[in-house]
Amino acid sequence: MQMNKNLPDKKNSGYRLNFVLGFVLFVFIILAARYQYFLLNYIEWGDESETIVTAKMMASGQSLYSEIFNHHGPLTFFPGVMLELFGDFGVRGHRVPTAILQIISILAIYCSSIFKNNITRLTSVFYATFTIIFLMPKLLGHMYTYQALTGPLLLIILFVYTFPSIIDRNLLTAPRVFTGSLLIASLPFLASTYAPIAAILFLISLPRSYVKASVAGAFLGTAANLLFLICYGSLKGFLAIHFYLNYGILPEYLDVISSALASLSGKTDIIGPFLMFSIIGLLALASHEKKMPWRSILLAIGIASLLIRGIDFHGLPYYYAFIGISLLPILKINEFIHPVKLGALFFILLCSARASLLLPGDREELVARRIPAETEFSRLVKKYTDKDDKIIAYSFDNFQYIAADRLPASGHFFYLPWQEKYSENPKFGINIDACKEIAEYRPKIMLINKWKVWGLYSWDSYGGCIQKIVDTHYTQVPDRPFYIRKDISAAETRTP
Template identity: 30%
Template sequence: MALYGAALFAAIGLSVFLLRAKAGLYLFEFGDESEKFVAAQMMLHGMTLYRDIFAHHGPVSYIIAHLYAALVSPTDFSYIRWVMVILALMSAASIYLSPSLKNTPARLWTVGVFLSLLSSIWVLQGIHMVLYHQIGGFLLVVPVTQLFVPLLLGDTPRKAGVVFSGLAIVISCFTAYSFGPTSVLLVLACLILVFTRTGMAGFRRFALYFTAGLAIGLLLLLSWMSVFSDLKGYLVYHFYFNQAVYSRFIDFSLADVKNVFKLSFTPATTIHSFVLVGFVSWLFVLASRFFPAADNKLRFWGSMAILIFVFAIALVNPRGGIGIHDAGFVILNMSLFALSAALCLQSPRFSTPRASAAQIVIGAMATIVAVLIFEQVSRHGISSPHQTPKNELRQHVVRMRPADAPVFEFIRSVSKPEGDMLALIFNPGVYIRSDRRPASGHYYYLPWQAAYNKNSVGGYKIDICKDIAERRPSVIFFDDWKVLQTYPIDEYEPCVPAIIKDKYTAVGNGSQLYLRSDLLTADTKSHQAEDMRLQPSPQLSTEQPLKLSMTTGPASQKGLKRIGIRFGTYAQQNAGEAELRLVRADGTEYRQIFPLSDLADNAYRHFDLDGSSYVSGQIIGVSGGGVSTWESHATNGEVLTCLTYEYADGKLGFTSGCPLY
């Protein structure tokens, strides 16, 4: 009965978790995650992390992205979050294999509890994202469940568990150096317990296997870093930069760790507060099992180890933040809560025919109720970092791969794949969806990067303005906003907006896309106006053709190889055919019939031409109508059809006041 019930509960927990994890593959984009994907693409093309590519996070998340790009897909990152699912299942396996669990029903119960709790907040807390907070949290589950809890309760850690704990700890430290204090304190607490319980002989055996795990982890990490990253640059950007520069902008203080224990039941903090309830629960369970069986000496040193361990868990979130910053703290506490729940259910009598059914049922029901309460609580939280309620999560599907949206198709049409665009200030997802590589190692640019560049060390400096001036990217996606509502880029790096203003032209009023001005025809650059408005033309019919009011300069210029016409279909699909007629300078006509059903609403339809110059044009309704062209109306009465012009020499033209995509 105990085994079947526990197996059923574990199967349900696993199924729910996998279903929610699958749904989370495509939910939300977060720049801190997608910038790792862009860096991975740059590394595939020969650039070096921490030297050619700016990065101030630890290498592990970049390693994950790089391996995915090399082994799965260099452009489609839609499935990379399965890595987080694997890490979660690895943590569940570590809990299942904890030496403190003595029978299969208890092991299955703890897996069911852990995965059920995790599924409730998988997307809500951003645990589905490839970020260092989450990665480190899952890794640290291994030494917590394989070393600390067994040592505290008098169970002997397995050799493999000690080795994998050393491996997990060293990888967590390379995930982010902020996990270093937690790792040191966790190891110290384990060493105290090892020495107190087993003496010097046991201490030496433990140190041998633990050091072997550390060595394996270091070997793997340094092997990758020696090829794809700069080791000195890693020290400069990850340690010096974060500690000396970045910490000033986030006002970091170690005293902030006290906020970890702050109770609050606002939507943003509800999950954290209920995790604190779990924190008290597992601490009580472990203490109630340790103290009654310990002698005075062991009680003293065990108390010290518990205090150190509690502080280590708190330091997983040294900034005392909520949301994604809280992910590691949440993961560790859920694993400890699940393990303590299994300890409560665990009894030698479970494996005998005389098992107490009442004990099993009461314990199981209490566990299930705790999981259901946590699930209900999660419904009142909001997601991090997007502040979206749980019932609205499915509305935010974003696939991290090249997209066919008009803006990204346009970027691809006017730029080369390698080093021909920048997305500033912080829009790394644009590179992925437009399938373009950055023109600078500063593929985003925030105030702390500028502050460091003013006082760089060791020769590690990437000059973004020099990169823009020398590499002259065709396209700059420039989302100009105040970072932290305080720092505008024209103050922290004024050369960037100055170059954009001097050398680039916006592709429409209010657009975030800027094209290099020398790519545009002279007529196009001279007709950028602020006082134009868009209106649809009269609708096409067999009796009513649509005149194309063309900008004189671009239309008559020789070498016109393609023209785009922006149509409006009134959100419907129209039947029949129409014919484009363009009159050449010599009086002859270019004609092309096209189906109206192919037209997209508020989008350009492109027509390949023969390189002639043209003086006028119109669209004739052959067997249908109901569509319009978009027009730009100036205050002086001038009306121009929204057209784009592409020339054999690479230059572009477009109608002033019209969007280009």
């Protein structure tokens, strides 16, 4: 009788612990959102600035690929262009769509039909949130790049569509199938290297009972992306720059597959644990297939293709897919024992402390690596130019356009060896002539940082034509890579 009297106490104790866990998790989510806000101003990087400058040029009326050089997929620039239609935003503003997409991916996990109880659902939400805000920034996942956009999209596709389709197709609904198919069709428009994973996801997710919804979603996704490309870019330019240049010229400068394999072989200590847990997750997924687990096998191949360019920031979509795959083994858990809950409570408290930025060093790191509001060159630009004047920042100093709040004077707003190589044999009538544009416009001020690309390709090997213009018409600021047009008098300068 005494033992029976104690049972309600144990039950109440379990309820209290669950309540505390839920409350602490809620606090962590709030602090994580605040932490994400601070990440909006954390570290500047050339590839991200490249994306932002391209979006600004497109919003100003220039055509992607035919008037603006960029070899990334057109969907990459959609968020930036839409944002620029409502104002003039810097790096911080352009990171907001990435942050929103990350939040939507967390909601997709929470709302996924594959979870049978709140234990696994909330555990998955915490795990994904922890990974996204603490680990992804180390791979530049908080930035506005095509890799950072692809990752959350993959997570949404997996939890809304692909995982339910493989685990139990009765969990699917027409809206989920339609949404998943639309997003799958959009992946290759971020980068053509995502075509393999898109094809595999479409094949393994396609349910016979929802073929119409799947086809309709894929059609609309493709049509919407093509419409955006037609309105803001060039189809011929897309073929010439995104495909011909990427696959016909770039391999001469960088053997993508070899470098990826080399990076894998040299960093197995980093990728090894990720691969191990990916295999465990895929085996858990395969256990839901009644016969030959061909869907899980194809998914493994598709996820492996995400590492084709290496395990650094280029592999960011793989690490997002890893979040989803590594969660699959916990699906069959109905309850955690008391000691596990206490351990989880302690760990969530630690993560909350870090997300609060109250621990020594955490806030200092974010503040120390804040994006600068201005640069030495941007101050000089504002001294010598008006808002409508255009400038040049070569070879790859894209942030200078954002800091100076000026558009580029050429569609080649950065300049690297493969751009010079392409101009020797342009395709489909697509050729942006940097020398001609700069010679005709003659910006009042330019930055010419003569980068020896990867220590292999000197400025003279690809920037000779531009250098002739600089030598003829510009005067260099002493000890700086800044060049001011010779006819600009001191009277025309403005106080910075």
